[in-house]
Amino acid sequence: MDIRTQKTFEALFALEDIREILRQRLPNTKSPEEENTIKESVNKVRKFLDDIENDAGTPEVRKIADNIDIRSREETNINIQPIQAAGRLTPEARKALIAYGDGYSTCDACRKPFRLDKISSPPIAPFHEQLASFVNMDVARVVPGARRGFQAVTSSLVNKGDSVIVSALAHYTEFLAVEGAGGIVREVPLNEHNIVTADATAEKIEAVKQETGKLPVLVMIDHFDYQYANEHDVKGIAKVAHQYDIPFLYNGAYTVGVRPVDGKDIGADFVVGSGHKSMASPAPSGVLATTEEWAPRIFRTTQMTGDLTKRKFGVKEVEMLGCTLMGSTLLGMMASFPTVKERVKNWEDELKKSNYLIDGLLAIEGSKVVSEYPRKHTLSKVDTINSFDLVAQKNKRRGFFLSDELSKKGIVGEFAGATRVWKLNTYGLSWEKVRYVVDTFQEIAEKYDLQVNKEKNSND
Numbered sequence: 305m306d307i308r309t310q311k312t313f314e315a316l317f318a319l320e321d322i323r324e325i326l327r328q329r330l331p332n333t334k335s336p337e338e339e340n341t342i343k344e345s346v347n348k349v350r351k352f353l354d355d356i357e358n359d360a361g362t363p364e365v366r367k368i369a370d371n372i373d374i375r376s377r378e379e380t381n382i383n384i385q386p387i388q389a390a391g392r393l394t395p396e397a398r399k400a401l402i403a404y405g406d407g408y409s410t411c412d413a414c415r416k417p418f419r420l421d422k423i424s425s426p427p428i429a430p431f432h433e434q435l436a437s438f439v440n441m442d443v444a445r446v447v448p449g450a451r452r453g454f455q456a457v458t459s460s461l462v463n464k465g466d467s468v469i470v471s472a473l474a475h476y477t478e479f480l481a482v483e484g485a486g487g488i489v490r491e492v493p494l495n496e497h498n499i500v501t502a503d504a505t506a507e508k509i510e511a512v513k514q515e516t517g518k519l520p521v522l523v524m525i526d527h528f529d530y531q532y533a534n535e536h537d538v539k540g541i542a543k544v545a546h547q548y549d550i551p552f553l554y555n556g557a558y559t560v561g562v563r564p565v566d567g568k569d570i571g572a573d574f575v576v577g578s579g580h581k582s583m584a585s586p587a588p589s590g591v592l593a594t595t596e597e598w599a600p601r602i603f604r605t606t607q608m609t610g611d612l613t614k615r616k617f618g619v620k621e622v623e624m625l626g627c628t629l630m631g632s633t634l635l636g637m638m639a640s641f642p643t644v645k646e647r648v649k650n651w652e653d654e655l656k657k658s659n660y661l662i663d664g665l666l667a668i669e670g671s672k673v674v675s676e677y678p679r680k681h682t683l684s685k686v687d688t689i690n691s692f693d694l695v696a697q698k699n700k701r702r703g704f705f706l707s708d709e710l711s712k713k714g715i716v717g718e719f720a721g722a723t724r725v726w727k728l729n730t731y732g733l734s735w736e737k738v739r740y741v742v743d744t745f746q747e748i749a750e751k752y753d754l755q756v757n758k759e760k761n762s763n764d
């Protein structure tokens with residue numbers, strides 16, 4: 305890990321030591337020993353910061369830093385890991401993690417009606433309103449991951465034996481959410497381009513009706529699937545669902561937080577997003593948004609009472625089990641939100657970078673893109689069986705050859721040893737880094753005598 309990064313972490317940890325001392329003592333008291341320890345910690349922080357200033361390059365400092373066991377991640381490398389890219393935290397979220405690590409720290413100012421989305425300090429209530437308007441829906445709740453959003457909807461709408469329409473590329477969590485509610489999943493087949501269309505959805509609804517004598521109770525489709533990150537016709541599918549009076553759940557795990565999402569324009573009854581996948585938020589986090597029409601059903605409040613001691617549970621929402629995200633998970637999500645709101649405006653540029661990288665790979669003899677092309681997402685599946693893998697077969701590192709070559713150049717994140725048909729993601733990489741990645745791929749290709757057609761490189 306880069307020495308500056310090491311030192312920055314160390315400074316943060318030393319600050320935590322100071323906070324711990326402050327936490328331990330009674331208000332308005334100071335013991336000389338504590339003051340000394342605080343001074344020492346403050347000096348430590350100062351020293352780390354000075355070291356960073358001075359480049360911390362001396363062998364002594366380097367030796368200390370080398371012994372600190374902090375996992376080296378994207379801080380010192382270019383990380384093209386397929387699923388982490390848009391979930392990576394902002395510096396604001398990282399600070400919130402430190403400050404709000406205690407789970408119930410969100411609850412200091414929880415007052416009647418005692419519910420997470422009503423807390424105004426920190427500003428959790430307005431955050432919920434902003435989340436709803438961010439995806440152009442009426443009401444939103446934070447949930448522990450997109451999967452819990454699916455679950456809240458299926459558990460409210462699906463009864464035993466009911467059919468739910470999903471895509472043939474649906475994420476496994478959608479299957480589990482339906483299964484948990486006792487429903488049966490019916491998959492819409494893909495067309496020859498691995499896309500789910502509105503027509504295919506209509507045919508599936510008809511087939512289910514014929515077979516079971518009942519209409520499905522929910523249509524749930526991923527805007528971009530996890531396998532190819534192909535775009536599916538969510539707007540057309542929502543229209544078809546509504547023609548049959550079936551509600552439509554839009555799975556925005558790969559969109560909410562990276563590109564603009566307009567739930568009303570799509571015709572969604574429910575919009576689900578994933579905080580840790582696409583909103584620069586800690587795991588597990590996500591959002592479930594809905595319309596005024598559906599909110600009373602999905603966010604219904606408890607009817608239960610504890611009769612023996614006459615207890616009532618107020619406005620606690622059943623599907624949310626009262627409250628959902630607390631402490632640093634929620635505050636991390638909130639801290640990243642201003643950045644997330646702004647960054648969705650850069651989606652077109654993100655797509656240019658994604659296509660630049662894919663074009664750079666396609667310029668290498670034998671390489672293919674398995675996802676739809678041109679790319680409409682920053683996540684892509686590529687096939688290098690007839691390019692880098694031909695080299696790997698003759699190389700002593702075999703399947704690890706490409707990962708080894710990439711990591712020598714500071715590029716990480718692919719699944720080492722599994723780079724025949726594989727996924728990568730360019731989200732959030734600067735143009736400089738994307739160019740570096742393309743140049744590196746092409747340099748490796750040339751080093752091992754694969755042809756590179758430089759004319760194919762796209763202009764950014």
Ligand SMILES: Cc1ncc(COP(=O)(O)O)c(C=O)c1O
Pocket residue numbers: 448449450451452475477526528529530555557558577578579580581589590
């Ligand atoms: C398309 C899709 N939907 C849903 C999920 C589940 O998201 P979460 O981890 O937020 O529950 C994933 C996670 O990989 C996904 O790829």
